[in-house]
Amino acid sequence: MKYGIDLHxxxxxxxxxxxxxxxxxxxxxYLRGWLFAHGWRRIHRLKxxxxxxxxxxxxxxxxxxxxxxxxxxxxxxxxRTVIISRGYGGRSVPQREPDAVKVVSDGQRVLLNAxxxxxxxxxxxxxVPGAAVLCHPDRLRAGRWAEEHLRPDxxxxxxxxxxxxxxxxxxxxxxDGRRPLGNGRVLPAGPLREPAVAIRRADxxxxxxxEVSSPPPDLIRRLGLITPDVPVYTSNxxxxxxxxxxxxxxxxxxxxxxKPVVAFxxxxxxxxxxxxxxxxxxxxxxxxxxxxxxxxxxxxxQRIVAACNRTGAVAALTTRKDQVKLPAVxxxxxxYGVDMALHLHQPDWLTQxxxxxxxxxxxxxxxxx
Numbered sequence: 001m002k003y004g005i006d007l008h009x010x011x012x013x014x015x016x017x018x019x020x021x022x023x024x025x026x027x028x029x030y031l032r033g034w035l036f037a038h039g040w041r042r043i044h045r046l047k048x049x050x051x052x053x054x055x056x057x058x059x060x061x062x063x064x065x066x067x068x069x070x071x072x073x074x075x076x077x078x079x080r081t082v083i084i085s086r087g088y089g090g091r092s093v094p095q096r097e098p099d100a101v102k103v104v105s106d107g108q109r110v111l112l113n114a115x116x117x118x119x120x121x122x123x124x125x126x127x128v129p130g131a132a133v134l135c136h137p138d139r140l141r142a143g144r145w146a147e148e149h150l151r152p153d154x155x156x157x158x159x160x161x162x163x164x165x166x167x168x169x170x171x172x173x174x175x176d177g178r179r180p181l182g183n184g185r186v187l188p189a190g191p192l193r194e195p196a197v198a199i200r201r202a203d204x205x206x207x208x209x210x211e212v213s214s215p216p217p218d219l220i221r222r223l224g225l226i227t228p229d230v231p232v233y234t235s236n237x238x239x240x241x242x243x244x245x246x247x248x249x250x251x252x253x254x255x256x257x258x259k260p261v262v263a264f265x266x267x268x269x270x271x272x273x274x275x276x277x278x279x280x281x282x283x284x285x286x287x288x289x290x291x292x293x294x295x296x297x298x299x300x301x302q303r304i305v306a307a308c309n310r311t312g313a314v315a316a317l318t319t320r321k322d323q324v325k326l327p328a329v330x331x332x333x334x335x336y337g338v339d340m341a342l343h344l345h346q347p348d349w350l351t352q353x354x355x356x357x358x359x360x361x362x363x364x365x366x367x368x369x
Contacts, residue, residue: 007058007191008182015189022189029186029194033201036164045167046143048152049357052168054161056198057182057191059268059292061174062208062237062342064120064321067158068127069342070172073350074154075130079359080107082152083128084142085121086159087135101145102135114324119293120158122324131156140166154359161201162193169357173202176269177210177234180219200227203356204349209272210234213345234345239280242315242336245323250339257281262313262333264304265322266294273319277338285311296325308332 005014035041053070055061067083074081087102104110104117105125114122117135125133132150136142143155143166157163161173175181182191199205205223207215215232223232241250260283265273270289278284286307290300308316308331316335318326323337344350 007187007189008179010183010189015183015185018189022186025188026186026195029198033164033194033198041165043167044140044165046140046147046155048143048147048155049170049359050143050155050157050166050168051170051172051353051357052157052160052163053172053174054157054159054163055174056161056193056196057176057180058187058193059176059191060272061176063159063174064123065237065340065342066172066174066206066208066235067156068124071124071128071131071156074156074359075128077354079153080151081128081131081154081156082107082146082150083121083124083131083133083156083158084139084146084160085118085124085133085135086137086139087118087121101142104133104135105129105131107132107150114327119321119324123321124158126324127320138165139163154357161198164201170353171201171203172353173199173205175205175207177207177216177236180207181222196226199223199230202227202230204353205230205232207232207234208237208342210236210345231349233349236343236345237276237340238343239276240339240341242317243320243323243339244334244336245327251336253280253282253338256315256317259283259315260285260311260313262286262288262304262307262311262316263318264288264290264307264316265319266290266292266296267319267321268292273338276340277317282317285313290322294322294325296322296329301326301329304329305331 036043053063053067071081071083104112104121110125121133121135134142134146139157139160146152146155181196186192186195213234215234239253242253243250258281263274263277263284274284274287288303288307304316313333315333316331317338320337320339
């Protein structure tokens, strides 16, 4: 994780050392939000409704699977959907303008690989083939490009909560249900990207990794002091199938129940991934953790190979986000990417979201194009 420590529960010495820079960062983010809110910095509006999925903390809250879920939901309802991502980790594309918008997918074909697009945009392009995926740090520029070339019904911002320069018509804020606000401090003394009052910009809060449908009472009390009118919904993630990239096929997770496997990943909270595998009945003989958005070199691949040989594992399991970065790796046992699905405890709010975005009828207007 960033800084090499758990910012949700940092050691006391770190909290003391980080107090002064944390206060400066807090003041900067508060001033930035105030300038946008009061018109001193311009917020640009697109012609197309914009749905933003983001979070307030560093580390994983499940933005990618939530974005994929919403994009698939909207695409299946007939809306021409474009996902815009910052494209973290993607490399420049040869023979193109250095600052050009990257078209990972045009909604029909995947045009860039994971190295060029970044792991998350590439994964979204493959998981939601009916949606176009664009990458650019300036989401406004990417949105204007999408309107000119793709004529979308809806634009979905992946990790867009802090991108205040672009107006969003529905701001969905994700929080990890197990540790929603960490220690309540902003970087680097805590995990918050902005002061907690930024929650007021949200149109809805979705708690992820909640096993029960009722939000924690202490969190509801805390949110009520900040923004009592924002609705709070709950969800969790469920492991579904295993994806074999070489065969481009899915197999049942139950095939390896009770059997020895090696698990590895490069995500913000790896232990959560390992716990889900253990709860599914798999015997994790070895677990390997790597940096978030890890680029796998020969050294990392050799660690995985050694773990497979040492344990006699019948399979190596990783996240789909990590799997796309290992297209040609050769292991002593088969490599599978673990798919997970979002489960909403209150699915009715999707209809409310559509109404809020004024989407009804937009897809019908364009079916004759």
